[in-house]
Amino acid sequence: MNTRWWEPRLALRRFVADLVAGELAHLRRGALPVPQPWAEDLRLDEDLAVDSLELITLAAALAEALHLHESGIEDYLLARRTIGEWTDIAAAGLERFDARLTFRTSGSSGTPKPCPHAVATLQQETAHLATLFAGRRRVLCAVPSHHIYGFLLGVLLPRELGVAADAVVDLRASSPAWLARGAQPGDLVVAHPDFWTAVARAVPQLPAHVVGVSSTAPLAVDTARRLGESGLARLVQVYGASETGGIAWRRSHDDPYTLFPHWRLDADDARSLLRTLPDGAQQPFAPQDALQPVGERQFVLGARHDAAVQVGGINVFPERVRDVLRRHPGVEDVAVRLMRPEEGTRLKAFIVPRSGTAHDDALLADLRTWIERELTPPERPKALRLGPRLPVGPTGKPAEWDLQEGGLRPAA
Template structure:
């Protein structure tokens, strides 16, 4: 039964992830991954710790209770709480009963959380655990506060009795030294790009597990060149759960055994014998009744660092700036580079396209958008969405158009 329980240390890792996410969503406070990884059971919520205010602590406690399917006021908040205190409360409650998880979507757009029966999440974890067969240890760089993070970095390793190492605390050199024969490394494609650029080497028989935005063939090839073995990729979402997997970006995804096709939708075959229909967040092009390739997102979202962002909504927000008449935002994907958003801006009469204005707009965006949602390049054009009137280097200005890198 130990495989189907959560240890206090694992609960702390979930609570710290939820706290960081809630601070970003509700209070506009972004906590870097390295800082979040440094929070432990002994870290205070308040001063000399996570530096969370009383109001923020109450919101984070509500988020924790919601995540574990409990009443919103289930986690009591005290003036000198540490993360370990909250973990103790949660541990006692889920030992008595744990029937559901409630996950916020991988976006900061304010959408409602999604409820999943706990048995369904454990069912997904059993599917992912099968992909970890034969691994000796898991090194993870992902947050445990999402559905995909919880399943891949906590529940599935539990089912295989794997030790889990939080590799977010390690430098690339330290991580290269710590990796061992038989490890599995869990990361999003954005983090895999970072590893491809910075890891000096990877020991033999180390495999990867990826989820989030699509893994590109170029990135997979670069990682194989570093010494990585198999690279397995998961497909799923907060709304559906974990649906499928593949061994290579060139392969179609395969459904896990507890899923089947139903027209353009899916059917989950639940542990209690019931069935549950689900609509995937992407258009699926079926190769067979059990294999598919991904099309476009149904809701217009794109993923930056595993976070869903909505270019249309971001463009509408930027268009509220006093100097902006209209704006379109698109995703830029280039081999060997990080995915990034590019904003094409048409200015109102009387405003001059230059780098200073681009910086002013970027500062305005920083106060309203989370880091994954912010464009990294601002291009001024005669018509929003058009190409610049002429080529301009980053930060340069020419012929009535300007391009600035944030």
């Protein structure tokens, strides 16, 4: 069944604006001059200072995401300059072809990967999600709609629930503390773990009957507990990937994940899942995490196969960050790790200076400049520590280090 998800113009404009903002932030490696949400008449060239090369990149990204090449309308993007005009072009293209969409992975390894999806397969997930969130009156969304999680939960799911496009509220322009006064009974809050952590800290009491959903990374047990104490009626955690959308869900850290109806564990391959497509075909998928089966349709998560960690809902590869830092002429060796839960949610780096390098403070200042230039925001270590050798344990294996010990130099 064709959803015509793009017919509420507000939903389509939000998708277009989120994609442009995401691409520009990646190109410029920083914040944009105009905060969202954006008006129809916002100009790419004047308000966002988009140059001709950036315009080509943005147009290509939108054409790829919406498959505008299927309608032959993508070249019109280069002749238009406002968000409203790009929304018009997107709507015209989708009127001709709207059966497939392409989302991209975060690209924190340096090479974002396109992940095409048939809209019919995305509907499989939202049809089941609608049974988990029946009766919701509004959807408060803290994730961008051009990412697959934001699209599924912030665009397709509201339609499935009968929630109007203007009842989808963008939380990104508000402090998480806004929920204490802005949320209403019956709301569904769609967010990522960092947002939920901020809510747990800033909101002592939520209105009754507010339900939440979290995805893109594991949620800390303490955060889930504090949210329950603040009155959150239920917090559903979704496990999935850009390549697949949602795979499974759970209501509590004490529960295993339960597969969506169109997924099942592969009895012949412990590292594989099988998806039943709308036409009945079976599609195998190898998840990035080890899955430990609990019965036929449930599992618990093991370690990641690719050594990635999650920062702000984005896959980050510490080994890549280490390689970038080791290229600095003042660095002999580096260890990079995700902070422990009590330390924070970002990366930290232990750095062994090269013999004869400048004073500690000068090296740290130069490293911060290097980090800002060479790494994306999620990849940037937020605590730097210098030492004569990398920390090792009694057996000689790499070891943790305490941020509070001498030699800590917090990154800016």
